[in-house]
Amino acid sequence: MTTFYEEVQEIRTRYPEGTRSALLPALQLAQERHGWLSRQALEEVADALELTPAYCYSVASFYDMLRLEPVGTHTIEVCTNVCCGLVNAQAVLDAFERELGVGPGETTEDGEITLRAVECLGGCSTPTIVAVDHRYRQSVTPENVPAIVQELRNG
């Protein structure tokens, strides 16, 4: 099995030498492996790219998809921008809150599911867009919510 270090070295070959372009892909890879970017994960990235952990943190903290705190095994992200909002995104978010018992930005007590409200996901003609583990579900209504949660819970 390839180590994290080896995989990052492979990523580096896509970009000119002496640049930091492999940083975002390396952070994404680390997050894929650990679920979130802990201090240890940031240090692994820094080591692999010969950067400081502080630099890696400064970049990671800029981007919404990079998580600097522990998150659930699964994520549910509800678009709450204008286009989905016009067709009832708020009701969909409310339904997830009721179903999961947590608010946006929070994780269920068992550590399984993190609920988030997010900005426009680019699926405006089939509102409401909900990204379940980063896969888009289109035209989600409050009625669909229990089944989506059940599906995740069943694995």
Add this chain to the structure above:
Amino acid sequence: MAETTVRVAEGPALVLAGYDGEPLTSLAAYRAVGGYDQLEKARAQDPQAVIQELIASNLRGRGGAFFPTGRKASFIPTPDKIAKPIYITVNADESEPGTFKDREIMLKVPHRLIEGCLVAAHAIQSSDVYIYIRGEYAEEYRVLQAALDEARDAGLLGGVAIVIHRGAGAYICGEETALLESLEGKRGQPRSKPPFPAISGVYAAPTLINNVESITTIPPVLAIGPAEFAQIGAPPDSTGTRLFCLSGNVARPGVYEAPHGITVRHLIDDIGGGVPGGHTLKAVMMGGSSFPVMTPDDLDTALDADSLGKKGYFIGSGVVTVIDERSCIVQFALRVAQFYMHESCGKCTPCRVGTRWLVQLLRAVEDGTAQESDFDLTLDVCDRIIGKCLCVLGDSAAMPVASCVTKFRDEFRAHLEHGGCPFGADSQLAGLFAPVDQHAHTTVPEGVPA
């Protein structure tokens, strides 16, 4: 769960040529509709001749700025003039609220985007292409990467390296210089211009940056010829077709390819089936959330840059989002302002601070705690943002907000008279949650290296 409607509504099929509901994701399927023929034709031509064809077509940028694509390519120095590599970056960081066309291009005709990249690479003599795709587009990334792998295996790349680089969630990275910073492994904060990317872009080397739709329109321009392309739509400035993004309170939302110059009313009523449920149109988010909102009296305006420009509107990324009478325009302005506050990179003070002030002022109007003078104060804040930052993100917050205050002042005033929102929970946008939980920018979690 419905699929997105994607179809040619009118006029010649260019970007969507050959697509009839079945995605042209395989090389064989794309080849069957003449795919990669234009690449072969272009490669047989002198690079400068290809640039001249793009100039003659007057193809303009589909990302929002509407800059002539051919002219932009002509600014790139030729390899004999500069001892640096020449780069192409494709902006696939589609994040403008209401925009969902580039995503459909990548899902339905990914090879046409790749062919466009290769034609552009030939034209400016580049052998390095980066496609910067927004991080949320996981499926689109997968489809595009598969198409790229197939094109590479078929030997179509001809020595050009195409790398798909995934973003990680930041609207600002759609701004071209922020995109370059992000691609270089930095925080996505815009650069000061000049120097322009054509001279000093990624890795301080000449860089051509184009939107996905612009690049994907290049093969069809060559296929029908620049002279014919320049006759389509609303010449001389708004040539060709456009993938219009229709959404909101409309019966048949979707991505519709149609020539520039059809009217907003035609798109909404005839192509989109009008406002459903017996409701009436109140406003249109025109071009994207970054621009002034359109009022019903302007619905007969043609969807081309000149006609829209004369009335103070922008074509932007081709967005037409319908808002019916049920929604409160103050809530709309507030939600838009919240978006830009969240997405401001924080580099320029007028934007960083101004977007927060706009949110506070609009919140006070919505809650009924504002006073009449706050309307002019809001306009004053907008005025102090517009044109005063390195990039246009601040302008993008100020323009829609100012247009709402100016065009819907009576509705703003009604909030004061009513002591709160007269729509209450009946508004479609009532209580819409802005995702401020994403702000990791200001808090340092435990255990992070200092």
